[in-house]
Amino acid sequence: MILGRMPIRLARAVVPSALVLGGLVALVAPGGAAGADGYVFSRTSSAQAGKVTTVRASVNYDRADPRRVCRLTARTPAGRSLKPIAKPARASTSRVGWKIKIPRIGPAGTWSYRIACPGSTTDSGTFEVAPARIKVGVSDAQFVGLPLTYQDDETYGWAARIANPSAGFEIREIDVRAVFRDSAGRIVTTVSLEDFATLTARETGLVSGRVTIEGEVPATVSVSAVGDVAKRQMVPVQIRDLRLVTSSDTPVSLSVRGEAFNVGRRAVRGAYALAVYDAQGRLLNATSVNYRPPVPAGQSRGIDEELGQGGAGTAARVEAFWPASPDT
Known part of the structure; x- marks a missing residue:
């Protein structure tokens, strides 16, 4: 299930990239994980059940095309897609974001995510969801x-x-x-x-x-x-x-x-x-x-x-x- 899409504001300036979940931020130096079109991704390690988790990705590329969009898919350990609680909001420079809510009853364990952007540039990874206490x-x-x-x-x-x-x-x-x-x-x-x-x-x-x-x-x-x-x-x-x-x-x-x-x-x-x-x-x-x-x-x-x-x-x-x- 696709959780959201939005146009990416173009920016030629090279900026750090971050994927943010549950308030935890991990920064990657520009070019550290860049795709063919200049997208830069990073990963984080954890989130918590019952909390609203904001997922953001900064992307950098040279091709000026305002119609370009990125899509985020997040899945539970059982493979079920999670619906967002809000549509992506327009952000500054080339940052896009999605808001999702981890259900209170989890499921805890290893979740997966996939970000797909134009030009067949994708990034995927996992993060751990801790049970709600x-x-x-x-x-x-x-x-x-x-x-x-x-x-x-x-x-x-x-x-x-x-x-x-x-x-x-x-x-x-x-x-x-x-x-x-x-x-x-x-x-x-x-x-x-x-x-x-x-x-x-x-x-x-x-x-x-x-x-x-x-x-x-x-x-x-x-x-x-x-x-x-x-x-x-x-x-x-x-x-x-x-x-x-x-x-x-x-x-x-x-x-x-x-x-x-x-x-x-x-x-x-x-x-x-x-x-x-x-x-x-x-x-x-x-x-x-x-x-x-x-x-x-x-x-x-x-x-x-x-x-x-x-x-x-x-x-x-x-x-x-x-x-x-x-x-x-």
């Missing part, structure tokens, strides 16, 4: 001290809910940051989880973990998360028969058992989050489980985790979230 909704961030028998008394469990309210895309490679502060507002420690989860369209999930803090007592925790916008492909993992098991020992030890069933068509990674709450919604215990075997499409994996002792209170419910993160 957006904030993930976070709520109900809590932490609790865990007097675990197999660890010291400075271990804390923490958890928060994360959500993707959109029905049009999923959020992948979610990075999570939990910041613990003392009563004076000073940072005690920070926990970072990279590529923690995928949230399918309109899905609410759980992020949790444990951290050991020495010498200071945290008073609050704040959790933030960002991820990549992606085309809808994954299906939520179903959690079945989830139950909380308490030991007959004193003090009581908590375990969680259940089953995760992958109803989708792609294997998902073996990582999930667990949290235990009392009847008022206060966090009593939490952990995250990583590096379990992936769950193939149409199959299930058992959940059987010993959490140990929890915080003060009576456990009333348990939540589990097994993200539908592709096993790549």
Whole structure:
């Protein structure tokens, strides 16, 4: 698909040439990549999904013909042509430009472009489109001290809910940051989880973990998360028969058992989050489980985790979230 055309204003003066995408400019010295008719092109390396990308090319030649036009074609990694969001505008000297918008859901990856000018002079190349990054909704961030028998008394469990309210895309490679502060507002420690989860369209999930803090007592925790916008492909993992098991020992030890069933068509990674709450919604215990075997499409994996002792209170419910993160 042709994205635009316009007459090129003639100029005998030799000027640098540039192709601009997403605000990134790469200059080429005159004649560095000139075609037979004196056209000079250059290339850039990247753009971002969801952004308006301006593509400009400066061309230099000696033949004075105002009817000459250049055409730009840009294609996605799958070969689909992208429509422009505005027609080319007349520019100074011999510069022509096109405006295109990379869709918010990409597709990310290697895009191609082709500029064709009179006299069979063409230039083609590729540029990388990075996924659009957006904030993930976070709520109900809590932490609790865990007097675990197999660890010291400075271990804390923490958890928060994360959500993707959109029905049009999923959020992948979610990075999570939990910041613990003392009563004076000073940072005690920070926990970072990279590529923690995928949230399918309109899905609410759980992020949790444990951290050991020495010498200071945290008073609050704040959790933030960002991820990549992606085309809808994954299906939520179903959690079945989830139950909380308490030991007959004193003090009581908590375990969680259940089953995760992958109803989708792609294997998902073996990582999930667990949290235990009392009847008022206060966090009593939490952990995250990583590096379990992936769950193939149409199959299930058992959940059987010993959490140990929890915080003060009576456990009333348990939540589990097994993200539908592709096993790549």
